[in-house]
Amino acid sequence: MKGMTPIVKVVARIVGGFIFIYGCYIVLYGHLSPGGGFAGGAIIAAGLILARLAFGTTASQERSASISSSIFESTGGLLFLLIALLGLFVGGYFFINLFPSFGTPGRLVSAGSIPFSNIAIGIKVAAAILSIFVVLASTKYIFKE
Amino acid sequence: MEIFPVLLIAIPLGGAFLIPILYKAWNRLAEIVAGLCLAAVLALSIYLAFFLVPGKPLVYLFGNWPVPLGIAFAVDRLSSFMLLVVAILVFFSYIFAIRYMDHFTGSGKFYTLYLLMLVGMNGVVMTGDLFNMFVFMEIAGLSSYALVAFGTEAEELEAGFKYMVMGEIASMMILLAIAFIYAATSTLNLADISRSFAAMDKTPGFWFVFILLMSGFSIKAAIVPFHSWLPDAHPSAPAPISALLSGVFIKVLGVYAMARILFNVYGVSRASYPAVFNALLILGLASIIIASLLALYQKDYKRLLAYSSISQIGYIVLALGIGNEFALIGALAHILSHSLGKGLLFLTSGSVVYRVGERDITKFTGGLGKQMPWTSLSYNLGALSVAGMPPFLGFFSKLFIILGAVKAGFIVPAVVAGLFAVVTLGYLLKITNKVFWGKEGIKGIKESPFVMVFAMVSLVVLLVAGGAFFFWLKPHLLQPAADVLLKGTEYAEIVFRIGAGG
Numbered sequence: 001m002k003g004m005t006p007i008v009k010v011v012a013r014i015v016g017g018f019i020f021i022y023g024c025y026i027v028l029y030g031h032l033s034p035g036g037g038f039a040g041g042a043i044i045a046a047g048l049i050l051a052r053l054a055f056g057t058t059a060s061q062e063r064s065a066s067i068s069s070s071i072f073e074s075t076g077g078l079l080f081l082l083i084a085l086l087g088l089f090v091g092g093y094f095f096i097n098l099f100p101s102f103g104t105p106g107r108l109v110s111a112g113s114i115p116f117s118n119i120a121i122g123i124k125v126a127a128a129i130l131s132i133f134v135v136l137a138s139t140k141y142i143f144k145e
Numbered sequence: 146m147e148i149f150p151v152l153l154i155a156i157p158l159g160g161a162f163l164i165p166i167l168y169k170a171w172n173r174l175a176e177i178v179a180g181l182c183l184a185a186v187l188a189l190s191i192y193l194a195f196f197l198v199p200g201k202p203l204v205y206l207f208g209n210w211p212v213p214l215g216i217a218f219a220v221d222r223l224s225s226f227m228l229l230v231v232a233i234l235v236f237f238s239y240i241f242a243i244r245y246m247d248h249f250t251g252s253g254k255f256y257t258l259y260l261l262m263l264v265g266m267n268g269v270v271m272t273g274d275l276f277n278m279f280v281f282m283e284i285a286g287l288s289s290y291a292l293v294a295f296g297t298e299a300e301e302l303e304a305g306f307k308y309m310v311m312g313e314i315a316s317m318m319i320l321l322a323i324a325f326i327y328a329a330t331s332t333l334n335l336a337d338i339s340r341s342f343a344a345m346d347k348t349p350g351f352w353f354v355f356i357l358l359m360s361g362f363s364i365k366a367a368i369v370p371f372h373s374w375l376p377d378a379h380p381s382a383p384a385p386i387s388a389l390l391s392g393v394f395i396k397v398l399g400v401y402a403m404a405r406i407l408f409n410v411y412g413v414s415r416a417s418y419p420a421v422f423n424a425l426l427i428l429g430l431a432s433i434i435i436a437s438l439l440a441l442y443q444k445d446y447k448r449l450l451a452y453s454s455i456s457q458i459g460y461i462v463l464a465l466g467i468g469n470e471f472a473l474i475g476a477l478a479h480i481l482s483h484s485l486g487k488g489l490l491f492l493t494s495g496s497v498v499y500r501v502g503e504r505d506i507t508k509f510t511g512g513l514g515k516q517m518p519w520t521s522l523s524y525n526l527g528a529l530s531v532a533g534m535p536p537f538l539g540f541f542s543k544l545f546i547i548l549g550a551v552k553a554g555f556i557v558p559a560v561v562a563g564l565f566a567v568v569t570l571g572y573l574l575k576i577t578n579k580v581f582w583g584k585e586g587i588k589g590i591k592e593s594p595f596v597m598v599f600a601m602v603s604l605v606v607l608l609v610a611g612g613a614f615f616f617w618l619k620p621h622l623l624q625p626a627a628d629v630l631l632k633g634t635e636y637a638e639i640v641f642r643i644g645a646g647g
Contacts, residue, residue, distance in 0.1 A: 070165050077162040094151040095208040
């Protein structure tokens with residue numbers, strides 16, 4: 001995929017980091033404010049996709065991105081399953097709250113295992129949306145050449 | 146035994162997420178991981194199906210929230226029976242797929258989707274929560290859409306797309322009904338909904354939601370007015386997936402969900418609401434007659450089997466519509482016998498396609514029986530069982546459906562069901578005649594590889610054993626499952642008694 005004009009590149013360079021940070025914020029504050037793993041993951045993916053669109057990629061980069069995004073996606077899923085299974089081994093119930101009385105309610109460090117589940121979902125969703133984008137982009141490659 | 150329901154979800158889900166990481170290192174790891182997961186699921190399902198105490202379901206509370214608050218799994222004998230049906234066919238289809246998928250690339254993706262589909266079906270069967278059921282339906286559904294289009298030929302993509310549109314229309318109907326139910330009862334737990342419904346006025350809106358739900362499940366089950374997607378979708382998938390879709394998928398997402406909502410949540414019975422049951426009876430009869438007649442004209446090996454599936458689903462729906470004890474035992478036995486039988490027939494189609502590469506039966510000159518004796522034998526015995534001939538399991542299932550119909554005084558449906566068993570045999574023997582019997586036809590065809598033959602012959606053995614030990618299976622497997630349906634809304638009381646204490 002070819003990159004875009006210098007105007008887009010400069011704007012993307014400024015905005016891209018903010019979008020990424022904002023996505024991380026939505027994921028991490030998912031248990032306190034609207035948002036959470038899915039919404040934040042989608043925003044992170046938007047940041048990554050913006051960078052790929054603005055600066056362009058080569059075929060080999062597409063390929064390595066498709067491999068790494070599918071690995072990250074599976075890792076996110078496994079992390080979520082691991083949190084649920086830890087509940088089974090530690091508390092005796094699937095999905096039980098791992099840290100029921102840790103932190104103060106309403107602050108960042110609170111809500112037991114929900115923030116960790118949000119992080120796992122955020123990884124999975126960001127990687128999944130990126131991998132959909134990569135597949136569509138590389139299909140375009142195949143048809144052009 | 147308490148944690149078995151969780152393991153039945155967690156094991157295949159973990160396998161599905163591990164495969165994309167592992168199979169890049171070594172392709173065969175995908176098959177090994179999937180095989181281990183499926184063997185574990187099969188073992189757990191067999192244990193649950195035979196050793197779960199009737200009337201004492203396992204209620205698993207996620208995160209230890211008591212029943213109406215959190216999501217709960219409620220595994221009773223009906224669920225464990227369906228788990229067994231799913232696990233057997235998924236396991237043998239997997240054994241078949243090990244060699245069959247040599248034709249395709251991307252085995253890692255195949256087994257990931259395969260395990261996710263299993264997660265979805267297991268979840269639908271075990272869950273005691275309406276929205277949770279919808280989510281698991283979507284997991285199973287989305288992976289099946291991808292699997293139908295797995296060959297990525299134009300025809301397969303078209304069938305997959307059509308299947309997806311119809312499947313999502315059904316899902317949207319179910320989701321809309323769930324939204325209405327949540328608005329009216331403020332709960333999503335099946336047992337709690339059942340309690341609320343019992344106290345509710347039966348207004349037209351109440352029945353509107355009921356019809357929305359039943360229509361959604363009917364599309365998923367491909368009962369006749371809603372069947373148009375099935376004859377495209379099921380033949381387009383790779384053979385092991387066709388076997389699963391026709392064998393268990395439509396029964397779990399369609400028939401099981403319908404029966405659970407109908408009997409245990411709405412708590413309707415033939416005595417209280419005959420109109421509901423007459424509607425099911427008519428839909429079932431229409432499915433049997435129309436799909437059988439359409440099947441007679443098919444020229445495509447797998448398409449013929451797909452129409453046959455619609456007609457056999459008709460038998461199950463007919464039996465639900467009759468609604469007495471004999472018919473329900475017959476319906477459950479037919480779920481088992483048809484899943485084994487139709488799964489087997491689709492596997493033989495895969496075996497023929499694997500060696501000959503052709504599905505149009507008018508292009509065969511017969512005589513494959515000499516070159517592929519095991520495939521031919523499996524096909525013929527499987528066809529006899531699906532049609533309902535005596536020594537096999539299929540005979541007893543149809544017998545009980547017809548007995549139930551006679552006992553309830555429905556003579557015409559009983560006669561139609563008996564007559565169309567003969568029509569079933571007629572269209573299935575068409576393939577025998579065109580493909581397997583006769584003089585030596587196509588040169589240089591060998592029997593399929595050992596694992597494929599092994600999968601097919603195992604299913605034949607199960608069908609014969611099921612027929613031989615039917616009167617042992619009936620009290621140990623079918624009767625407790627039918628009792629769950631017959632007891633109706635007592636389901637809610639049992640789930641509350643076990644699950645509400647936390």
